[in-house]
Amino acid sequence: MVKAKLWGGRFAAATSELMDKFNASLPFDIKLMPYDIQGSLAHVTMLAQQKIIEPAEAEKIKTGLQAVKADLEAELAAGKLNLSEAEDIHSLVEARLTAKIGPVGGKLHTGRSRNDQVAVDLRLYLRQQTIDIRELLLDFMQQILVLADQYKETIMPGYTHLQRAQAISFGHHLMAYYFKLKRDYERFADALKRINISPLGSGALAGSSFPLDRNFTADQLGFSGITANSLDGVSDRDFVLEFLAVAANVMLHLSRLSEEIILWNSAEFSFIELADQYTTGSSIMPQKKNPDLAELVRGKTGRVIGNLNQMMITIKGLPLAYNKDLQEDKEGLFDTVDTLKIILKLYPEMLKTMTVKTEAMVRAAKTGFLNATELADLLAEKGIPFREAHTIVGQAVIAAAEQNKELEDLTFAEWENILPEKINFSLPELQNRLAVKAAVNSHATAGGPAFKEVSKVIAREKLFLAD
Numbered sequence: 316m317v318k319a320k321l322w323g324g325r326f327a328a329a330t331s332e333l334m335d336k337f338n339a340s341l342p343f344d345i346k347l348m349p350y351d352i353q354g355s356l357a358h359v360t361m362l363a364q365q366k367i368i369e370p371a372e373a374e375k376i377k378t379g380l381q382a383v384k385a386d387l388e389a390e391l392a393a394g395k396l397n398l399s400e401a402e403d404i405h406s407l408v409e410a411r412l413t414a415k416i417g418p419v420g421g422k423l424h425t426g427r428s429r430n431d432q433v434a435v436d437l438r439l440y441l442r443q444q445t446i447d448i449r450e451l452l453l454d455f456m457q458q459i460l461v462l463a464d465q466y467k468e469t470i471m472p473g474y475t476h477l478q479r480a481q482a483i484s485f486g487h488h489l490m491a492y493y494f495k496l497k498r499d500y501e502r503f504a505d506a507l508k509r510i511n512i513s514p515l516g517s518g519a520l521a522g523s524s525f526p527l528d529r530n531f532t533a534d535q536l537g538f539s540g541i542t543a544n545s546l547d548g549v550s551d552r553d554f555v556l557e558f559l560a561v562a563a564n565v566m567l568h569l570s571r572l573s574e575e576i577i578l579w580n581s582a583e584f585s586f587i588e589l590a591d592q593y594t595t596g597s598s599i600m601p602q603k604k605n606p607d608l609a610e611l612v613r614g615k616t617g618r619v620i621g622n623l624n625q626m627m628i629t630i631k632g633l634p635l636a637y638n639k640d641l642q643e644d645k646e647g648l649f650d651t652v653d654t655l656k657i658i659l660k661l662y663p664e665m666l667k668t669m670t671v672k673t674e675a676m677v678r679a680a681k682t683g684f685l686n687a688t689e690l691a692d693l694l695a696e697k698g699i700p701f702r703e704a705h706t707i708v709g710q711a712v713i714a715a716a717e718q719n720k721e722l723e724d725l726t727f728a729e730w731e732n733i734l735p736e737k738i739n740f741s742l743p744e745l746q747n748r749l750a751v752k753a754a755v756n757s758h759a760t761a762g763g764p765a766f767k768e769v770s771k772v773i774a775r776e777k778l779f780l781a782d
Contacts (some may be wrong), residue, residue, distance in 0.1 A: 320402065320406070321402075321405070321406050321409065321424075321429070325564060334401070336399075337737050338402065339399070339401075339403065340402070340403045340404075340642050340645070341398050341399070341400070341401055341402065341403050341404060341406075341407060342398045343645055343646050343649060344403055344404045344433075344436075344733050345391070345396070345398065345404055345407075346439070346440070346645075346649055347382070347433075347440055347645075348387055348388075348391075348404055348407075348408070349384065349388075349437040350435075350436045350437075350439035350440045350443075351404050351405060351408055351432070351436045352380050352383065352384045352408060352539050353430075353439055353536065354432065354435045354436055354439060354515060354532075354536065355380055355408065355423055356377055356380055356535075357515070357532045357535035357536050358423070358426075358427055358515060358532055359373050359376045359377055359380075359423055360373065360531075360532075360535060361527065361531045361532045361535070362422070362425055362426065363389070364528065364531060365377070365525070365526050365527065365528055367425060367426065367525050367526070367527075368422050368425065372419050372422055375416050375419055375684070376416065376419065376420060376422065376423050378416075378421060379412045379416040380408070380412060380417045380423075382415055383408055383411045383412050383415065386410075386411065387407075390408065402435075403429070404436070405429050405432055405433065405720070409421075409423060409611065411656040416538070421486070425525065426517045426518070426523040426525035426527050427515070427516075427523075428517075428519035428520075428549070430517070430519045430549040430636070430637040431514050431515055431518055431519075431548060431549050432515075432521065433641075434515075434517070434548060434549055434551070434618075435513060435514055435536070437513040437555065437644070437645070437648075438510055438512070438513070438514065438538075438554065439521070439536065439664075440509055441510050441554065441555065441558055441648070442507065442510050443504065443536075444558075444656075445503050445507050445510060445558065446507075446651045447656065448503060448562075448652075448655060448659065449500055449503050449504065451656060451659035451660060452496055452499060452500045452503070452659060453500065453780065454498055454659075454663060455646040455659055455662060455663045456493055456496050456497060456500070456776075456780060457494045457663075457780055458491075458495070458663035458666055458667055459489050459490070459492060459663075459666070460773060460776055460780065461488040461492060461667075461673075461776065462486070462489055462666060463485075463486040463487075463490045463493065463666075463769070463773055464486065464773050465486070466484065466485040466489070466671060466673070467484055467485075467486030467487070467766060468484060468486070468488045468766050469484055469485040469486065469671070469676060469677070470482055470483070470484055470485075470676065470677050470680045470751055470752060470755055471484065471485045471488065471586065471676035471679065471680055472481060472676075472679050472680045472683065472685055473488070473622060473685075473764070475519075478683075479679070479680075479683035479684075479685050480669065480685065480750055481685050481688055481754070481758075482680045482685045482686070482751045482764075483754050483755060483764040484764055484766065484769060485671065485673075485676060486773070487763075487764040487769050488643075488768050490769065490772060490773070490776075492568065492571075492572050493776065495568040496565070496568060497776075497779075499561060499564055499568065500566045502561045502564065503558075506554070506557045506558055506561055508539070508667075509553065509554050509557060510554045510557075510558065511537075511538050511539045512533075512538055512539065512541065512542055512554075513529065513532060513533035513536060513538035513540070513541045513542065514531035514538050514541075514542045514548035514549060514551070515529065515532045515536070515541075516532065516541070516545075516548075517535070517542060517545040517548030517549050518545060518549075519549065519636075519637065519718075520545060520546055520549055520635070520636035520637065521545055521546075522545045524757055528540045538675040542760065545636075546635045546636045547636045549636050550633070550635050550636040550637055550641075552626070552644050554631055554642065555626060555644055555648055556571050556623070556626055556627065556630075558651075559622055559623040559626055559646070559647070559648065559651055560618075560623055562585045562619055562623075562651050562652075562655050563616075563619050563620045563622075563623045563651075564654060565614070566612075566616040566619045566620070566654075566658075567616060568656065569612050569616070569658065569662065570612060570613045570616035572609075573609035573610070573612045573613040574609075574613060576589070576609040576665075576669075577606050577609050577610060577613070578605060580598055580606045580609075582678075584675075585672055586671070586672055586674050586675055586676050586679070587669045587670060587671055587672060588669065588670040588672065589604070589606055589608075589609075589665060589668075589669050590665070590668035590669060590670075591604075592663070592668060593606075593607075593608045593664065593668065594606055594607060594608070594662075595607045595651050599682075602610060604652070608661060608665050609616050609663070612658055612662065613657070615654055618650070618654065619654055619655070621647075622647030622648065622650055622651045623651075625643070625647050626643075626644060626647055629641070629643045629644065630644075646667070677751070679720065680751050681751050682721060684712050684715070684716075684721065684722060685713055685751070685754070686721075686722055686723070686748075686749045686750075686751065686754045687707075687708050687709075687711075687722065689748055689749055689757060690704075690708045690722060690745075690748070690749060690752045691703075691704040691707075691708045692757075693745075693748050694707060694708070694734075694738065697738055697739075697740075699735065699737045699738070707733065707734065707735070708732060711725070711730075711733045714729065714732075714733060722749050723745070723746050723749040723750065726742075727742045730742070730745065765766075
């Protein structure tokens with residue numbers, strides 16, 4: 316059992332067993348193991364290049380690190396790693412290394428602190444997770460685009476205040492979420508610029524007296540540059556906050572979509588039916604088919620927002636540079652990454668397998684006076700000020716509702732009583748303008764729901780995804 320502390324030389328008495336347990340981070344920072352070893356390999360290569368250690372020593376350390384990595388991967392896979400073996404991942408790797416190659420393993424930490432070590436580990440981890448998540452977002456966007464293309468001419472109600480408002484297409488509605496996720500994809504790309512900076516060589520807080528080549532290790536690790544201030548290098552967690560903020564934004568978007576999926580899947584809407592693979596039942600009500608995936612996404616959004624909030628509260632009062640509080644930067648981050656990745660894998664499959672009830676959507680779009688705005692626009696085109704036209708149409712809605720009719724069902728005589736005498740109109744003209752398909756296609760402004768406009772946008776985004 317490895318129990319020696321990297322910092323134990325100054326202490327005459329051992330820490331209490333309970334304190335060891337409270338202080339330890341290995342049970343969760345074991346996730347950083349491959350990145351910790353990756354950073355160590357770059358660091359030891361630089362130490363040899365700068366003639367701080369001998370080339371033969373560096374080679375021995377690198378061989379030992381690779382062996383330690385293989386051992387730890389095997390133990391993790393078999394579920395046999397003792398997570399109380401060391402205080403943290405850095406202590407574990409160094410202790411295992413020294414056990415394998417002897418005292419020369421202690422030279423690995425030359426010119427380095429756990430403060431800059433953990434900062435580089437976290438950046439390497441988060442860089443890879445950000446790349447992975449962006450790929451998953453692209454897959455998600457692709458699935459939405461496929462559905463939007465398939466249903467670009469499927470008419471449905473658009474809503475404001477959860478009340479039927481104007482007719483749109485299901486494809487147009489889906490594209491709204493496509494663009495929300497596209498912005499998240501771009502936000503992650505922007506965050507990646509600040510994640511991909513190397514703090515290695517910042518030391519505990521004041522750099523090092525050894526002639527370290529920070530640019531060399533940054534290049535070895537694929538970073539785009541180095542942190543410009545050693546205090547900032549070890550104390551900065553902006554990159555974690557930024558990632559968590561973008562992740563929370565993704566979850567907010569998916570929570571909004573989930574709310575609509577839940578509504579659409581209900582008997583009250585009956586716009587879609589989710590596949591059995593992504594729903595569950597009730598232990599007492601045999602008829603139930605619950606949209607649990609969508610509900611869990613909606614629920615887990617609060618969890619991801621909570622992780623962001625926890626991180627902000629953790630760092631808000633910390634003096635420079637490193638403080639043990641920063642050990643709390645990992646569990647919430649790891650949880651957010653794991654939560655987001657599984658959702659981004661599951662959600663597109665749920666959408667892909669759902670049944671879209673197009674007839675129910677069209678039927679809903681034909682009731683509730685969704686074409687009222689079209690009538691107001693028609694009157695405005697004929698010279699009536701829009702505000703006056705708005706009032707006239709409101710009266711028409713009252714007249715139709717009293718007779719349990721839609722606007723297009725009113726007779727010529729009824730229209731004569733409603734419309735101003737100076738308006739010349741024919742019943743076919745009114746009925747054609749008020750037809751739901753015509754109403755959708757009349758909204759042909761850029762970004763609007765007209766079929767041709769939606770097709771144009773989808774074609775453009777297909778090119779984006781192809782690139």
